[in-house]
Every structure is written in C-alpha cells, then in structure tokens.
Amino acid sequence: MSDTSLIDELPGELLMWVLIISELLVFGAGLIAFMAVRLTDPAGFAEAQSHLYRTGAAFNTAVLVTSGYLAAQALNWRKVARRGAARLALIGAALLGVMFLIIKGVEYTGKAAQGITFETHPFFMFYYLLTGFHAAHVLAGVGILLLVAWRDDARNIEAGAQFWHMVDLVWIMLFPVIYLLG
Amino acid sequence: MSQASSFFKCARQRLPNSLPRAWLTLLALSLVSALLTMLPVLPELLGAGILILALIKARVILALYLDLAKSQVWLRGFTAVLTGFVLVIFSLYRM
Numbered sequence: 037m038s039d040t041s042l043i044d045e046l047p048g049e050l051l052m053w054v055l056i057i058s059e060l061l062v063f064g065a066g067l068i069a070f071m072a073v074r075l076t077d078p079a080g081f082a083e084a085q086s087h088l089y090r091t092g093a094a095f096n097t098a099v100l101v102t103s104g105y106l107a108a109q110a111l112n113w114r115k116v117a118r119r120g121a122a123r124l125a126l127i128g129a130a131l132l133g134v135m136f137l138i139i140k141g142v143e144y145t146g147k148a149a150q151g152i153t154f155e156t157h158p159f160f161m162f163y164y165l166l167t168g169f170h171a172a173h174v175l176a177g178v179g180i181l182l183l184v185a186w187r188d189d190a191r192n193i194e195a196g197a198q199f200w201h202m203v204d205l206v207w208i209m210l211f212p213v214i215y216l217l218g
Numbered sequence: 219m220s221q222a223s224s225f226f227k228c229a230r231q232r233l234p235n236s237l238p239r240a241w242l243t244l245l246a247l248s249l250v251s252a253l254l255t256m257l258p259v260l261p262e263l264l265g266a267g268i269l270i271l272a273l274i275k276a277r278v279i280l281a282l283y284l285d286l287a288k289s290q291v292w293l294r295g296f297t298a299v300l301t302g303f304v305l306v307i308f309s310l311y312r313m
Contacts, residue, residue: 045289056284064303071310090255097248101275105241108283112237201283208275209303212268216255217311 048194056202059173063166063206067213070162077158082218084159087152089143093215096136097207103132104204107181107197114190122193126185129200133178140171163214170206177203240282247275265311269304276300 046053074081110125147153147160154161177200184196251271254264280296281287 042291046292047285047288068303068306068310071307075310075313090252094248094252098245101241101244101248101279104279104283105237105244108237108240198284201279204283205276205279208272208279209300212251212272213307216251216268217265217307218261 048198049191052195052198056198056205059202059206063170063210066162066166066169067210070166070213071217073158073162080157081159084157084163085215085218087147087150088163088215089146090215092139092143093211096139097211099132099136099139100204100207103129103136104201106132107200110185111190111193111197114188114193119188123185123188126181126188126193126196130178130181130185133174133181133200136174137171137178140167140174166210166214170203170210173203173206237282240278243278244275247271247278262312265308269308273297273300273304 043050106125106129110122110129113119113125114122152160154164180196180199184192251268254267254271257264259267277293277297277300281293286293286296
C-alpha cells in the first residue's frame, strides 16, 4: 500500500521515470568505465583531454540548462492555459537543442581536421561514444519537443520536458568527467 | 528522526524556489566550474570541487526542473545514488 503511494509521488508518467533511471544508469556505467580505463594511462588521457574544446562544451552547458528552463516553464504555462507561450517556449527549447548540436558538430569537425578518430587513443573512443550517444539523445529530444509543441496536451508536454531534463542531467554529469577531470 | 527531517527541511529551503532562480543558479554554478579549472589548485581539490558543483547542479535539475522537490523521498533517493556515483568517480580519479 505504501509502495503504491510512493510511486504515486513521482510527477508525470511512471514509464518516463523508468526511462530516466535506465539512461542515467547506462551513462553512469559508461563514465565509470571511462575513469577505470583512465587508470591504465593517466598521462595519455590528460594529454588527449587537452585537445578538447572546453570553452564550447562549457557554453553548451549554459545552452542546455537554458533550454531545460524553457521546457519546464512551458509546462507551467500550459497548466494555466497559456498555450501560445508554452508552444513558443518549447520551440525555443528545441532551437537551443539545435544550437547545442551545431556546437558539437563544430567540435567533431575540429577533431576530424586534426586527424583524431575513435582509434587515436582509448580516451577518444570513450569521448566519441559517450558524447555521440548523448548528442543522439539531444537530436531525439529536439524532435520530441517539437512534437509536443504541436500536440500540446499538458501530459504530452510533461513527458517531453522530462525527457529533455534527463538529457540535461546526463550532460551535467558527463561534461565534468570527460572535459574537466584531467 | 526529527533531526533527519529537520536536515532535509533545511536542504529543501536551500534550493532555489522558482524556475528562474533555478536557471540562474545553474548558470552561476556552471560559471564557477569553468573558473575553478583556471585556478592553480591541487588536482584533488579541483576534482572534488568540480564534482561537488556537478552534484549540486544535478540536484537542482531533479528538484525543480523534474519537480522532485514535491517528493522528498525520491529526491533523497536520487541524491544518494548520484552522491555514490560521484564518490566512485572521485576515487577512480585519485587512484
């Protein structure tokens, strides 16, 4: 009985929380594996990390948290029947997601120009896998945000915003480990 | 029990209580993380500082963007798991 009430305390759909927890576990395991492999060559990992575009990645953190703010605000506005404002906020959040992907694309292009690939160093294998998998979630999230801006039922917006916050949360943990802990 | 509840009550009060404040808090913490990497500090302190800031940001997102502030049990659970994760990452960083 108490279990049921505890689950009922979760905002939104239970399945969205199952998805959020699953994704956090997958990325968490990836980051722990990254740090474990780093033990085999700390100097090589630090040298490889120095090639990363930290400023762009830090800027992308600001882009994502701002986008998350707009998605959260969209839900609040939809609940008080401000449909136009909610839709605009969702479109704004999606556009910031596109900006994130453009900056990420510039970063990948820069790496390619330097001849840095998956095989250059184990650091870059994890870098491409984890940031690439995250970017794929951002791309999916942009599509979901636009979809719920169109089909703007409050429950749809809540589910779409929760997916987007999960993407945000993953980046908040991924950025310091991949880009900053040298 | 009452001590524990007063601790979480205090922690809840420390969270920014509105979305704009949560957003500004996240931006400020991100800026502090970036500035921290430019300071000449010991790697241990740098690593700990960066990870603690990430943990605080994650908690703000969970509490206010994902609205878990309304369910302290779930917020505490997520925070505990994320704290464990950060401790594992920090241990591997310092090995």
